[in-house]
Amino acid sequence: MIFLRSDSMRFSTIYLDNAATTRLDDKVLEEMIPYYTKHYGNASSLHSYGYDAKEAMDESRETISKILHSDFEDIIFTASGSEANNMAIKGLSFSEPNKKHIITTKIEHKSITNQLDWLETRGYRSTYLDVDKEGFVNLEQLEKSLEKTKDTLLVSIIHGNNEVGTLQDLEKIGKICKKYNVPFHIDACQSFTKSTIDVKKMNISLASINAHKIHGPKGIGALYISKEVKLTPLIHGGQQEFKKRAATENIPGIVGFAKAAEINNSSKISKQVTKLRDDLIKGLEKIVDSKLNGPKGEKRLYNNVNFSFKGIEGEALGGYLDQKSICTSTGSACSSKSLEPSPVLRAMGLDYEDANSSLRMSVSKYNTEEEIDYTIKATEEIVQKLRKISPIYKRK
Ligand SMILES: Cc1ncc(COP(=O)(O)O)c(C=O)c1O
Incomplete structure (x- = not known):
């Protein structure tokens, strides 16, 4: 059997890439x-x-x-x-x-x-x-x-x-x-x-x-x-x-x-996941110069969170979060290996920098409130660290 990186951290991994795929029930x-x-x-x-x-x-x-x-x-x-x-x-x-x-x-x-x-x-x-x-x-x-x-x-x-x-x-x-x-x-x-x-x-x-x-x-x-x-x-x-x-x-x-x-197909799951999504949104909104991409409430998929964090690269943030065993994604799974910023965000009017500074976190019924709290703290910490070395953020 091949060695999988995720095996070594299986019990502590926070999986927030449920828009890419989900754990089998x-x-x-x-x-x-x-x-x-x-x-x-x-x-x-x-x-x-x-x-x-x-x-x-x-x-x-x-x-x-x-x-x-x-x-x-x-x-x-x-x-x-x-x-x-x-x-x-x-x-x-x-x-x-x-x-x-x-x-x-x-x-x-x-x-x-x-x-x-x-x-x-x-x-x-x-x-x-x-x-x-x-x-x-x-x-x-x-x-x-x-x-x-x-x-x-x-x-x-x-x-x-x-x-x-x-x-x-x-x-x-x-x-x-x-x-x-x-x-x-x-x-x-x-x-x-x-x-x-x-x-x-x-x-x-x-x-x-x-x-x-x-x-x-x-x-x-x-x-x-x-x-x-x-x-x-x-x-x-x-x-x-x-x-x-x-x-x-x-x-x-x-x-x-x-x-x-x-x-x-259950309103219980829908309510449970919506709460996780909204708690994550509330927490990330408190980070200075962060902005939710997409609508709020019922007109948004109940498991989707997407933020831009001014002055940093979404890819770098995702990489650091991965080091903390938090799986997220920049853009869609199929295009996240491309260097071009997301055409979806560009179509919504984001400029190149803001589109590049975005990160998607998609939750599921297997996530917990503790995971959401930990993710918010970890994101804030990494965003601050990245901004300290970001030439674009310093200029603002
Ligand atoms: C909106 C949308 N359409 C189509 C697909 C493709 O689905 P599949 O991975 O089953 O081919 C995906 C999956 O990434 C998707 O998110």
Whole structure:
């Protein structure tokens, strides 16, 4: 077995990177294990092992469809949230080859933006909607853009932003899309079970979700596909998933996904995590020259905290916090190795320095008030230390 750095500090680590991924819930693991060891049948097989697998999958699909207020057969399991996002956009583009315009926002995840960059090399055009200083999408611009172009394939909008936690008003956006009869896709990988999503009431055509952000397993996601949109499959092969996605189904993953969703779809957890988030925000706000990025209250993902600390580098702060066994993140997990400051923060109007001085801390039900207090103290101490050697901060 390889030596893991985190093993040596496992019992004291404060994990505040739950927007990147979460610890698997023990109850989820318990539910999954029998589908590796005992009920390992292929859901397409015509024997008792196959029927058991199919039944477990059906129950899981039912659980997830209820949470989204969708029909059972409109939920398609995928291998990730990224795959669901690709299936939504590319799958629709293959079905509607004459529609070459896509509307999205300036604060999307890479699994949307890199896809659109690729589509642009194949003749597509994208409109990136502006956001305000809290990260809310400009709805007037959305209407204007829909009015102006007659070949819009879809509107794709991130529901809960992975960096700053802004939750968009799906009902309002859904109404606008309906008025122009354009399909509406949401990337709900951060918000699923944390914020209400009613696909019918909100006029949502496609919704991407995944399990590993809610204490479920990695490598499993799903796409809600309304009956009103026709998608061409990205993966051809067998007849699985209502002929929309070939491949032998990942039954343990699917079962784990449903269990995680069932557990996390709870107002008790929501209240508990919201309190941790707000206590962390209150504590960090007391640090001189600190500023919360994104909104406060219900319009923010209940587990997201993102701050800029004037005059320092977010990367350096994250590094020092790691030395104190506190795991945080600058930007999204997928782009945190890049040196460019977050495009999301830049789109919200932060200048280069403030965007560079930001740090995300994302909490979960496994964090404690003691951890939050310790983190606030440690952050204040490190920020002060870094500012003493910061040429930019001294100048202010
Ligand atoms: C908003 C958002 N969309 C999509 C994804 C991709 O999900 P997955 O890691 O399951 O591919 C993530 C995960 O980082 C995310 O935060």
